Amino acid sequence: MIIGPKLYGLVLAGGKSTRMGKDKGLIAYHGRPQRDHLYDLLDQVCEQTFMGVRGDQVGDLPDGVERIVDKNEFRGPFNGLLSAHKEHPDAAWLVLACDLPLLDLRSLEELVRERDPEAMATTFAQRENPLPEPLCAIWEPRALKASIAYLEAGNGTCPRKFLINNEVKLVFPKNANVLLNANSEEDYKEAMDKLAVK
Numbered sequence: 001m002i003i004g005p006k007l008y009g010l011v012l013a014g015g016k017s018t019r020m021g022k023d024k025g026l027i028a029y030h031g032r033p034q035r036d037h038l039y040d041l042l043d044q045v046c047e048q049t050f051m052g053v054r055g056d057q058v059g060d061l062p063d064g065v066e067r068i069v070d071k072n073e074f075r076g077p078f079n080g081l082l083s084a085h086k087e088h089p090d091a092a093w094l095v096l097a098c099d100l101p102l103l104d105l106r107s108l109e110e111l112v113r114e115r116d117p118e119a120m121a122t123t124f125a126q127r128e129n130p131l132p133e134p135l136c137a138i139w140e141p142r143a144l145k146a147s148i149a150y151l152e153a154g155n156g157t158c159p160r161k162f163l164i165n166n167e168v169k170l171v172f173p174k175n176a177n178v179l180l181n182a183n184s185e186e187d188y189k190e191a192m193d194k195l196a197v198k
Contacts, residue, residue: 004092004115004117004118004140005090005091005092005117005140005141006047006090006091006092007045007046007047007091007092007093007094007112007115007138008046008047008048008049008050008084008088008091008092008093008094009039009042009043009045009046009048009049009050009093009094009095009096010042010049010050010051010052010068010080010081010084010093010094010095010096011025011035011038011039011042011049011050011051011052011096011098012052012077012080012081012095012096012097012098012135013025013035013051013052013053013057013098024098024099024182024183025098025099027101027182027188029101029191029192029195030101030195034098034099034100034101035051035098036062036065038096038098038100038103039051039065041103041104041105041108042094042096042108044105044108045094045105045108045109045112046094047091048066048091049066050066050067050068050084051065051066051067051068052067052068052070052080052081052083052084053067053068053069053070054069054070055069055070068080068083068084068087069083070083071083071086074151074157075157076157076158076159077097077134077135077159078147078151078157078159080095081093081095081139081144081147081159082144082147082148082151085139085141085144085145089141089144089145090141091141092115092117092138092139092140092141093138093139093144094108094111094112094137094138095134095135095136095137095138095139096135096136097135097136097181099181099182099183099187100135100136100178100179100180100181100182101180101182101188101191101195102175102177102178102179102180102191102194102195103136103178103179104175104178106174106175107124107173107174107175107178110171110173110174111124111136111137111138111171111173112138114169114171115138115169116169117140119140119167119168119169120139120140120142120143120146120163120166120167120168121134121137121138121139121140121143121163121166121168121169122137122138122168122169122171123136123137123138123163123168123169123170123171124136124137124170124171124172124173124178124179125170125171125172126172126176126179127172127176130170130172131160131164132160132163132164132168132170133160133179134159134160134162134163135159136178136179137163137168143163143166146166147159147162150162177194180194
């Protein structure tokens with residue numbers, strides 16, 4: 001049973017992937033584009049799921065994929081996250097960056113189970129470096145509303161800094177590897193090596 005605001009899923013796939021040199025959402029770690037893989041995982045734990053994309057990506061999405069086009073009112077990941085919030089302001093959002101190749105259904109179920117709707121967000125974190133991971137997190141509606149004021153006040157555009165300065169629940173995933181961010185060719189090779197020995 002879901003306690004608190006309804007939970008929607010969002011894959012953030014609208015980034016430029018400059019460090020990787022190619023669209024991270026299209027890399028096939030599991031035999032298909034990673035953004036589609038994550039979308040299907042979210043669809044199993046959320047009431048509704050959406051792909052957050054740039055306008056020029058809309059035509060490339062598979063049939064049946066719900067999308068939210070970036071409104072370009074904010075910079076960085078907040079662009080996609082707040083575009084989704086503005087379309088569905090009453091929903092909490094389980095948001096995933098499209099560069100998490102080792103994330104699996106069991107870990108998402110763990111995060112949803114641990115959700116605290118009284119906190120601003122429930123987020124995964126690494127035990128040895130317990131900082132909130134804003135792009136593998138459940139953002140409650142009031143956190144997103146507060147983040148708009150935070151951004152408009154000129155406090156910077158980093159979602160992690162916003163969460164550090166607010167009340168969040170940290171969850172340490174049983175499998176710490178799920179938080180591996182594949183942002184470069186080296187990260188890609190590391191992820192493929194780990195997937196090969198699973």
